[in-house]
Amino acid sequence: MMAESDTDNPDVRRLSDWSEGRLESLAQEYGTPLYVTDLGRVRENYRRFSAAFPNADVHYAAKANTSRAVLRTLEAEDSSVECASAGEAERAVAAGFEGERVHYTAVNPPAEDLDRAVELADEHPGLTITVGAADTIDRLAERGYDGRLCLRVNPGVGAGHHEKVRTGADAKFGVPYKRAAELLESAANDFDVVGIHAHAGSGISGDDLSNHRELVSRMGELARSLDIPLEFVDVGGGFGVPYRPDESPLDLDSVAAATRDALGNIDATLVVEPGRYLVADAGVLLTRINTVKETPEITVLGVDAGMTTLARPALYDAYHHVRNLSSDAPEIETTIAGPICESSDTFGEHTVADPERDDLLAIGNAGAYGYEMASQYNSRPRPAVVVVDGDRSAVAHRRETLSDVLATEQEVNWR
Ligand SMILES: Cc1ncc(COP(=O)(O)O)c(C=O)c1O
Numbered sequence: 124m125m126a127e128s129d130t131d132n133p134d135v136r137r138l139s140d141w142s143e144g145r146l147e148s149l150a151q152e153y154g155t156p157l158y159v160t161d162l163g164r165v166r167e168n169y170r171r172f173s174a175a176f177p178n179a180d181v182h183y184a185a186k187a188n189t190s191r192a193v194l195r196t197l198e199a200e201d202s203s204v205e206c207a208s209a210g211e212a213e214r215a216v217a218a219g220f221e222g223e224r225v226h227y228t229a230v231n232p233p234a235e236d237l238d239r240a241v242e243l244a245d246e247h248p249g250l251t252i253t254v255g256a257a258d259t260i261d262r263l264a265e266r267g268y269d270g271r272l273c274l275r276v277n278p279g280v281g282a283g284h285h286e287k288v289r290t291g292a293d294a295k296f297g298v299p300y301k302r303a304a305e306l307l308e309s310a311a312n313d314f315d316v317v318g319i320h321a322h323a324g325s326g327i328s329g330d331d332l333s334n335h336r337e338l339v340s341r342m343g344e345l346a347r348s349l350d351i352p353l354e355f356v357d358v359g360g361g362f363g364v365p366y367r368p369d370e371s372p373l374d375l376d377s378v379a380a381a382t383r384d385a386l387g388n389i390d391a392t393l394v395v396e397p398g399r400y401l402v403a404d405a406g407v408l409l410t411r412i413n414t415v416k417e418t419p420e421i422t423v424l425g426v427d428a429g430m431t432t433l434a435r436p437a438l439y440d441a442y443h444h445v446r447n448l449s450s451d452a453p454e455i456e457t458t459i460a461g462p463i464c465e466s467s468d469t470f471g472e473h474t475v476a477d478p479e480r481d482d483l484l485a486i487g488n489a490g491a492y493g494y495e496m497a498s499q500y501n502s503r504p505r506p507a508v509v510v511v512d513g514d515r516s517a518v519a520h521r522r523e524t525l526s527d528v529l530a531t532e533q534e535v536n537w538r
């Protein structure tokens with residue numbers, strides 16, 4: 124392990140905390156581009172997080188990373204799981220989560236998705252369905268569902284690292300705060316109403332906590348105003364992690380204390396839904412340089428990963444730290460670009476140690492919303508994912524081939 128300034132801070136794992144030799148040999152063995160997920164780090168993150176929220180239930184937001192190995196790791200830690208689709212809920216039960224620990228929270232669920240969620244609730248007693256619209260309540264009743272129901276509320280305050288991930292004040296998500304009490308009380312006639320839910324957005328930093336506090340306080344107020352007893356009040360996830368080397372990790376204890384203070388006294392269990400916090404720094408993306416091009420403006424590094432491998436920089440201008448594992452020579456200014464025919468296919472500008480063709484680069488904090496958001500655009504097969512735990516390593520997702528890309532294509536025989 125290499126040293127870095129705050130390498131002894133357990134709240135953060137920097138790119139330089141990964142063993143270079145280990146990453147080199149994984150790239151040799153499995154090829155690139157390659158996602159590496161350290162299950163031991165997922166475990167550490169979960170333990171630290173749940174210790175900071177001792178009386179709360181932690182529901183892992185599976186959308187951040189649905190690899191079965193990750194889900195199994197968190198299941199074994201006693202986490203519950205928040206699932207954005209029936210597919211995620213299927214993955215959760217396949218990984219061993221019992222119904223009581225599965226929360227289905229799909230937004231505007233398509234008919235087949237809702238059908239499957241209702242079946243899953245039947246097959247796995249205790250599963251909770253969260254709805255964010257009166258229509259979804261009606262659609263559940265039409266399907267004969269009368270089980271555990273949670274209402275997603277639009278708290279009117281959002282937070283997060285980019286406008287595209289601030290859900291809390293976006294009308295798409297949840298029922299308007301002012302309509303929530305009335306809807307809950309009428310739903311209680313036909314369903315087992317167990318909770319209320321809200322989520323501010325994703326990637327909330329220490330400077331951005333006031334909206335999270337406001338959301339929590341509104342949810343506390345709503346819970347106290349209801350005549351129906353609630354099992355839980357879910358205040359969502361969104362806990363950010365440092366992506367830049369000079370950023371500090373969240374002070375979880377003060378976030379937890381602020382959350383409890385803002386919630387006030389309620390006769391229900393607090394639920395928190397971290398996704399990114401548990402998995403982001405447990406993952407790196409390995410990619411090889413195939414082109415080093417000097418231009419009058421800057422040195423361009425062409426690599427074998429692109430926006431189809433890791434979409435966050437193209438989608439949100441997100442920064443991911445990059446390190447050349449093949450060189451310790453002095454650093455130069457570069458721009459790193461993938462193989463996709465789009466100007467947005469870039470990982471941005473980075474200082475990289477004397478880059479040469481075939482050097483191996485590691486891209487940090489790739490464990491959350493990395494492989495999950497990969498695509499096959501430009502007919503590029505998705506990369507492989509390898510999980511490590513101590514000395515062990517195994518393929519969690521094999522590398523796709525062109526046959527996988529073509530697998531759904533049908534001949535259209537029009538003349
Ligand atoms: C309902 C819900 N809960 C939890 C999360 C987890 O967010 P994060 O990965 O930022 O913790 C999300 C995603 O933003 C979400 O939509």
Ligand SMILES: N[C@@H](CCCC[NH3+])C(=O)O
Pocket residue numbers: 186288290325326435439491492
């Ligand atoms: N995909 C986003 C997070 C959105 C979370 C889902 N509501 C990101 O990579 O930052």
